[in-house]
Amino acid sequence: xxxxxxxxxxxxxxxxxxxxxxxxxxxxxxxxxxxxxxxxxxxxxxxxxxxxxxxxxxxxxxxxxxxxxxxxxxxxxxxxxxxxxxxxxxxxxxxxxxxxxxxxxxxxxxxxxxxxxxxxxxxxxxxxxxxxxxxxxxxxxxxxxxxxxxxxxxxxxxxxxxxxxxxxxxxxxxxxxxxxxxxxxxxxxxxxxxxxxxxxxxxxxxxxxxxxxxxxxxxxxxxxxxxxxxxxxxxxxxxxxxxxxxxxxxxxxxxxxxxxxxxxxxxxxxxxxxxxxxxxxxxxxxxxxxxxxxxxxxxxxxxxxxxxxxxxxxxxxxxxxxxxxxxxxxxxxxxxxxxx
Numbered sequence: 001x002x003x004x005x006x007x008x009x010x011x012x013x014x015x016x017x018x019x020x021x022x023x024x025x026x027x028x029x030x031x032x033x034x035x036x037x038x039x040x041x042x043x044x045x046x047x048x049x050x051x052x053x054x055x056x057x058x059x060x061x062x063x064x065x066x067x068x069x070x071x072x073x074x075x076x077x078x079x080x081x082x083x084x085x086x087x088x089x090x091x092x093x094x095x096x097x098x099x100x101x102x103x104x105x106x107x108x109x110x111x112x113x114x115x116x117x118x119x120x121x122x123x124x125x126x127x128x129x130x131x132x133x134x135x136x137x138x139x140x141x142x143x144x145x146x147x148x149x150x151x152x153x154x155x156x157x158x159x160x161x162x163x164x165x166x167x168x169x170x171x172x173x174x175x176x177x178x179x180x181x182x183x184x185x186x187x188x189x190x191x192x193x194x195x196x197x198x199x200x201x202x203x204x205x206x207x208x209x210x211x212x213x214x215x216x217x218x219x220x221x222x223x224x225x226x227x228x229x230x231x232x233x234x235x236x237x238x239x240x241x242x243x244x245x246x247x248x249x250x251x252x253x254x255x256x257x258x259x260x261x262x263x264x265x266x267x268x269x270x271x272x273x274x275x276x277x278x279x280x281x282x283x284x285x286x287x288x289x290x291x292x293x294x295x296x297x298x299x300x301x302x303x304x305x306x307x308x309x310x311x312x313x314x315x316x317x318x319x320x321x322x323x324x325x326x327x328x329x330x331x332x333x334x335x336x337x338x339x340x
Contacts, residue, residue: 004044004046005043005044005046005047005098006042006043006044006047006101006105007024007028007041007044008041008042008105009037009039009040009041009042009183010031010032012024012025012027012028012031012042013025013029014028014290016028017127018177019045019046020042020043020045020125020179021042021045021124021126021127021177021178021179021181022125022127023123023124023126023179023181023314023316024125024179024180024181026314026316027181027312027315029315030286030312030315033285033286035282035286035312036308036310036312037311037313038183038186038299038311038313039112039113039183040109040120040181040182040183040184041105041109041181041182042125042179042180042181042182043150043179044179045177045179047179047180048176048179050098051151052089054095054098055092055095056092057088060088061085061088061089064081064084064085064088065085065173068081069173072173073167075164078160078163079160081163082159082160082162082163085158086155086156086158086159089154090152090155094147094150094151102143102146102147102150103143103146103147105182106143106146106182107143109182109184113184117141117142118141118184118185119139119141119185119251120140120141120146120182120185121138121140121184122137122140122146122149122153122180122182123136123180123183124136124153124156124178124180125179126157126177127178127179134153134156134162134178135153135156137149137152137255138185138215138217138251138255138256139254139255139256145254146182153180154176154178154180157178158176183313185251186301186311187251187302187303188214188215188216188299188300188301188302189213189270189300189302189309190212190213190214190270190271190299190300191212191215191216191219191297191298191299191300192209192210192212192226192227192270193209193210193211193216193219193220193295193298194207194210194279194283194294194295194296194298195207195208195294195296195320196284196286196287196293196318197318197320198230199319199320199321200320200321202320204233205232205234206230206231206232207230207231207283207284208230208231209228209230209231209271209279209280210226210228210229211226211227211229211271211298212224212270213265213270214248214249214250215248215249215250215256216298216299216313217249218247218248218249218258224245224246224248225243225244225245226270227240227241227242227243227269227271228240228243229241229269229271229276231277231280236277236280238276238280240269242267242269244266244267245261245265245266245270246260246261246266247259247261271300274306275300275306275310278307278310282310286315290317292318293317293318293320294316294317295314295319296315296316297312297314297315298310298311299311299312299313
């Protein structure tokens with residue numbers, strides 16, 4: 001097993017997908033491109049394997065899965081298996097050498113941020129795309145909490161949904177090619193998503209931006225109706241549909257909570273025009289770089305001035321309805337890329 005199992009984002013790129021998972025590799029690639037990404041580090045798939053080997057959790061899971069293999073196509077058995085396997089993983093302590101290195105990285109991150117116990121997000125980063133299958137922990141503070149949440153992220157690779165996904169795809173049940181991203185939390189004025197294609201029609205001449213006050217979890221989860229902006233890629237003109245945003249997700253002492261949006265903000269667009277145009281500009285740049293329509297997550301930092309306040313915490317290929325003229329669009333996109 002390779003000696004190195006933990007990396008700063010700036011050490012990574014999209015070619016490291018199998019090493020640290022898609023989320024971490026893409027955050028590294030965005031950092032390499034010069035985009036504003038919150039500072040952080042990635043624990044690799046090798047780190048997960050190291051934990052499983054040194055704690056004995058891997059052998060325990062393997063024995064359990066082998067004893068239940070013929071039953072795991074049934075939902076009730078998947079529920080039980082998820083509970084048992086997560087219990088095995090979360091009962092283990094982080095090996096001392098690994099714990100020391102994770103603590104060292106977190107302390108350096110605190111130094112970079114200029115404050116002790118800087119709040120971070122601890123997010124799963126699967127080498128195989130499994131959207132929404134594993135857990136994310138927000139506003140995590142302190143060495144012990146970071147370590148604990150990292151183990152829980154590894155455990156979340158065995159939720160009922162994740163086990164069902166493995167069964168459906170014919171994947172090895174006891175394996176989990178999962179990395180973990182630890183990145184500084186942003187003091188979010190607002191946050192949301194941007195797609196460089198209209199997902200329902202496949203129109204690639206437009207960009208759709210959705211956002212809400214506070215953290216982006218309210219937008220990503222679909223629990224609240226966000227503001228929506230549709231931007232023309234060529235001229236930058238946009239249409240805006242402002243929703244009545246009565247609730248938002250904010251940082252709490254530990255974790256997050258849902259709070260009421262002040263009345264004077266409920267019917268106000270969450271983005272300024274210049275912020276919207278910067279989001280659209282960067283999203284087009286990412287689309288050109290990755291040569292595919294992008295689905296990205298943005299955050300506006302309350303503590304920074306424009307344009308430094310526009311930060312990025314996710315990038316992945318967009319899912320959308322393909323149009324007949326997609327080949328023409330891709331040809332035109334490639335033409336623009338080679339002229340850059």
